[in-house]
Amino acid sequence: MDRAPGLSVRLKLTLSYAGFLMLAGILLIVTVGLYLSLQGELFNEAGAVQATPGTMFLKAFAPTAAATMAFLLVFGVLGGWILAGRMLAPLNRITDATRTAATGSLSHRIRLPGRKDEFRELADTFDAMLARLEAHVAEQRRFAANASHELRTPLAISKSLLDVARTDPHHDTGRLIDRLHTVNTRAIDLTEALLLVSRAEQRSFTRQRVDLSLMAEEATETLLPLAEKHGVTIETRGDITPTTGSQALLLQLTTNLVHNAIVHNLPEQGTVWITTEVRPGTVVLTVENTGDHLTPELVPTLTEPFQRGTERIHTDHAGVGLGLAIVKTITQAHDGTLTLTPRPTGGLRVTVELPAQNPRPDSI
Structure with a gap:
């Protein structure tokens, strides 16, 4: 956005500090002058002397007051300039980091030292944003x-x-x-x-009411022939789990999970368990299967694109290496969480937790 040139924030703060200091000085001098004048008038009314001591004192005090105001002006400008510079130093570092990030360098971090305040909270938030952007770009x-x-x-x-x-x-x-x-x-x-x-x-999809339990039933019916071919038994159970989102995408998510559980299973007599449940504020879909033992180090990599967890990748149903990556993307697009856990006896447990459907229809 093109903007007309204006005063810097530092100069504005300097003028504000100096102006406030001058105003305080003027109020102080006026207060002292009024007090001395009042004292002089009371002294004259008492008939002690004919002259006005307050007036004479004010005439003598005027040069001193003027010199004091000049000193306050200079002191306010210089002190305000230095103070504003110190106060705005963290903002300058944040601005420099923003310019660096605008050039495409996302590895730079502000790392502003000191105790927590508004500037340091902003710097920490900006550092966290840069870290997320760098990870996303990578x-x-x-x-x-x-x-x-x-x-x-x-x-x-x-x-x-x-x-x-x-x-x-x-x-x-x-x-x-x-x-x-x-x-x-x-x-x-x-x-x-x-x-x-x-x-x-x-997130270019229309949100509507979706029951994850129905998605699980449809995915099971679709993939039942594949399960029978691989000698895998599918067991489903659970509650009605209403959420909001894309029916097509959530069906794809469920189908990918069930397909992955069937293909990466035991050669014979494998089992897939599909469970849906309702928790406070969320609905949960869990798909777990028997299979090879997976190490805790391997499991987090399974959601990366084109990563496969076992050597059985040359079968006709190995997919394209995007099954769990698609599940992760769909889950994030629906503001949910995806958790992968290796089963102690072998195989994998995948849990998808999504926000429960809002009871208010107008909020969908």
């Missing part, structure tokens, strides 16, 4: 690099298959078409997943 850069790599792989495979078909006219065309279909399907799935992540991050 995450986006990693995401872009990983997405580019994941998209490049199917395109490179498609190019290689087409080059082989062009140089070898006797190549099996049916097999080539099947390979191209598989590769292109994976590229399409990855692209749709990336678009879903972008949509959730932008």
Whole structure:
């Protein structure tokens, strides 16, 4: 925003300090003068002397008063300038850090020393904001690099298959078409997943009443054939859990969790438990499964894009590496929290906690 030039805050504070000091001095001198004049008049009324001692004292006091006012003016300006500079020094550091951040450097921190006050609270808040921005930018850069790599792989495979078909006219065309279909399907799935992540991050969806228990039932019915193929049993239980958000996104969240629990499970006789419950102010969806033992160090990385927790990533249902990353993004877009915990006996427990539906319809 273009603004007209004006006085600096330091100069405004200096003039304010000096003006207040001058006003206090004037009031003090006027008060003293009035008091002396009143004393002189009372002395004359008593008939002690004919002259007016108060008036004579005021004439003698006037030069001293003028000199005092001049001193107060100079002292107020100089003292106010120094005092305003000391008071505004933290604000100057905050301004410098803001300019540095505006150039794209997010690693700079103010780290303002001293006891807590308004300026230091502002500096700490700004440092926290820079830390979040730096982490977000780094995450986006990693995401872009990983997405580019994941998209490049199917395109490179498609190019290689087409080059082989062009140089070898006797190549099996049916097999080539099947390979191209598989590769292109994976590229399409990855692209749709990336678009879903972008949509959730932008929160460009209409909020409506959603029951997480119904989402769990629908996801279970959809993925039941996959569970039977993998020999996995799905158990669902819980309460009606109303929240507000995008029905499509929350269904995608639930489907991703159930799909992940089925695929990354025991080779035989695995189990998936899906539970919904209501807590004070929130609703909770929990999906846990049997499976391989996961270390506490590995679990936090599972929500990063293109990270997979086990070696079973080459199956037909391995996905594109964005399952839990999409769950995390959708959860954050709905102002919820996502918690991943390794089960002591193997497998993973994933808990999604979302705000409960506001009982007031007009607030949705």
